[in-house]
Amino acid sequence: xxxxxxxxxxxxxxxxxxxxxxxxxxxxxxxxxxxxxxxxxxxxxxxxxxxxxxxxxxxxxxxxxxxxxxxxxxxxxxxxxxxxxxxxxxxxxxxxxxxxxxxxxxxxxxxxxxxxxxxxxxxxxxxxxxxxxxxxxxxxxxxxxxxxxxxxxxxxxxxxxxxxxxxxxxxxxxxxxxxxxxxxxxxxxxxxxxxxxxxxxxxxxxxxxxxxxxxxxxxxxxxxxxxxxxx
Numbered sequence: 001x002x003x004x005x006x007x008x009x010x011x012x013x014x015x016x017x018x019x020x021x022x023x024x025x026x027x028x029x030x031x032x033x034x035x036x037x038x039x040x041x042x043x044x045x046x047x048x049x050x051x052x053x054x055x056x057x058x059x060x061x062x063x064x065x066x067x068x069x070x071x072x073x074x075x076x077x078x079x080x081x082x083x084x085x086x087x088x089x090x091x092x093x094x095x096x097x098x099x100x101x102x103x104x105x106x107x108x109x110x111x112x113x114x115x116x117x118x119x120x121x122x123x124x125x126x127x128x129x130x131x132x133x134x135x136x137x138x139x140x141x142x143x144x145x146x147x148x149x150x151x152x153x154x155x156x157x158x159x160x161x162x163x164x165x166x167x168x169x170x171x172x173x174x175x176x177x178x179x180x181x182x183x184x185x186x187x188x189x190x191x192x193x194x195x196x197x198x199x200x201x202x203x204x205x206x207x208x209x210x211x212x213x214x215x216x217x218x219x220x221x222x223x224x225x226x227x228x229x230x231x
Contacts, residue, residue, distance in 0.1 A: 050205055053132040058112035058206070061228045063128050068116060068220060075115040075125070086158040092151035108133045108141075108207075118216060126212035128224050138207045139179055142200065146181060164189040176225050177203035184214065201225045 065072050087093045108131040115127035131138065154167050165188040173180035179202040187194045197214035199221055200207060208228045210221045 050134050052108075052110050052134065052205055055110050055112055058110060058130040058132055058228075061130060061206075061230060062112055062114045063220060063224050063227060064114075065116070067223055067227065068126075071119040072116040073120065075117055075127075077113060077115065088156040088158065090148075090152035090155035092148040093155070095148070108138070115212075118213070124213050124216065126210065126216040126220060128220075129207075129209040129211075130228055131207040131209075132205050133207075135178070135202065135205055138202050138205070142179075142181060142202070142207070150183065162189060171197065171199075173199055173201070174221065176222065177201040177208075177229075203229050 065074060110132040111130060113127065113129045115125060118124040118126065150168060150170055152168070154165070157164050157166065167186045167188075169184045169186075171182045171184050173182035180200070182197070182199040185196050185198070187196070195214060196211060197217045198209065198211040199217055200209045201221070202208075203225060206228050208221075208225050210217050210224050
């Protein structure tokens with residue numbers, strides 16, 4: 001199946017790729033892989049306002065250099081770029097179809113994004129994405145992509161003639177917010193391996209996605225969730 005996929009600031013794609021250094025730009029959306037069950041009936045979930053927040057409000061809740069500490073440099077977020085991506089060895093991803101592969105079914109218009117490098121090392125990066133919609137839409141959309149991505153522990157994609165081997169593994173997310181998703185991805189191409197962790201927390205009508213170097217994701221996730229939930 002031939003699909004078009006948009007990559008994000010950290011190289012995260014809607015379906016096939018979460019980290020590809022040669023394709024680092026913005027996307028309409030990025031999808032986490034849930035690895036824990038939802039708690040839709042919890043008291044915390046009932047306290048949230050279901051009305052989606054504006055993109056401007058989300059932007060004000062993104063982490064900044066002051067939140068992260070010394071050694072972080074903001075990365076510019078360029079215009080969206082789309083690459084023809086062929087997914088091999090993963091029927092679950094192929095079954096999503098072109099619309100889902102390009103983020104069409106998870107295209108939340110209310111969003112804000114940022115990305116940073118740490119200590120000038122391009123291999124040490126962390127990005128944050130905030131989305132807002134009704135809790136049901138955020139949850140349902142993510143689960144569909146999660147089921148497809150984690151249904152294939154190993155697969156391959158072809159991007160512009162280059163082959164990238166991808167291995168995925170669910171990881172235990174922290175108990176934050178109303179729903180949690182987390183996965184580790186290993187990308188192998190040209191003799192180089194790249195490991196990316198992606199953890200997402202839905203807190204009411206806000207989805208927080210933190211991706212990048214595993215240590216940096218673990219270090220900054222809690223503060224990202226806390227800042228995104230402020231009133």
